[in-house]
Amino acid sequence: MAAAAGAAAFGIRRDAPKAYCFYGIEWTGVPYLPGTAAAIYIGNTNSCIAGYHSPPDTATSYRFCIPSWVAFTANATTLCGQPAVDHSAAISGFKRLIGLQPGDPHAKRVAQIAPYKLGEKIGRCSIQVQLDDGAKCRVEDFLPEDVAGILIAHLKSTAEAHLGHRIDNAVVTVPGHFNGNQRQEVSSGSTEYGGFRYVSVVDEQVAAAAAHGLHEDPGQRQASSRCAMTPSSGGDDFTARVVDHMADLIKDKHGGRDVRADAAALRRLTAECERAKKALSYQQETVVTMRLDDDDDLFSEPLTRSKLEELIGDLVGRAVDLVESCDASGGDVVGVDEILLVGGSTRIPMVRDLVKDYFHGKEASNEKGVEPDEAVIRGALLLSHPHQARYLDPCYDYWHSR
DSSP states (O other), X not given: OHHHHHOOSSSOOTTOOHHHHHHSOOGGGSOOOTTSEEEEEEOSSEEEEEEEOOTTOTTOEEEXXXXXXXXXXXXXXXXXXXXXXXXXXXXXXXXXXXXXXXXXXXXXXXXXXXXXXXXXXXXXEEEEEEEEOSSOEEEEXXXXXXXXXXXXXXXHHHHHHHHTSOOOEEEEEEOTTOOHHHHHHHHHHHHHTTOOSEEEEEEHHHXXXXXXXXXXXXXXXXOOOOOOOOTTSSHHHHHXXXXXXXXXXXXXXXXXXXXXXXXXXXXXXXXXXXXXXXXXXXXXXXXXXXEOSSSSOEEEEEEEHHHHHHHHHHHHHHHHHHHHHHOTTTTOGGGOOOOOOXXXXXXXXXXXXXXXXXXXXXXXXXXXXXXXXXXXXXXXHHHTSTTTTTOOOHHHHHHHOO
């Protein structure tokens, strides 16, 4: 949290002399005028771009979000967002693979749940896509960082069409556990594919903290930085448990058919299980429905909240163990100012209940009214515009307010 309170996404230390602003910073490294920087969040489920409008309408902002899907066609064109979801050569969940080597344990875990095969390209993990132009089929390998760059370029062009002018700079969020190489891959992909002049890479945790206003009054807080993470207890992992359950039922009820061996069918099942998982955050039961082929072979199976909790219980428990590992108070609510839940999966009642139980009944707070799956992009939006984030960076004032 200290990082969120200490400095803007752009600029330098607040106590730097103005001479440093003039001599020590290149023009591309200076905080930007309103409207010329955008915030970008690449998620496993959805990806967003947001920013403030140009003068004189600098108090309002825009935001566009699309499903995190990219599809490659045989004629060398790409589809992004919703048009890519049902395509036979579609890719999702690629953020987890950025910068990983094929032998990485996390890459092996992703290979178990992803609806595509992994390969190797220039010594790094690649995603294999089968392209069919009608005459022949071929398999091509795409680096996940390149796929992310393509999606970023699409988001940028969407925002530029809305604004009517070019966007040169961006704040791009990444998971806090990303190492230096992974961060550089994201930054390079943003400049190479998106055409940004300058990119600032910010931790998702820092952006979420800014969205909840933790940077506004740091003087009344005692900063203590602790971090614990696991790469295999996220929304995709919850969905994968539902997919495995439904795939087993399909095999039992439809003559041994294995949807895991059919990439297109597995993508459809994954999308339907994702929808069902989200629905169970607000209702006790839903139905997973999927057409198995071009005929009338239809699979339909009810899914209850209690069954979902049974399927993901150990994953949620693992996440609560992380809370315990980085909680210096030992669950003592007196030593905890606020509990903030970030990410779409924190809408799941089981997650909220277990966190509440750990803190002896203390509820998670949300004074800013930030939706869990919007916290990161909202915080990145603030960090893309120092004055809106209540930062008074001396170099920003020096260059743009004199």
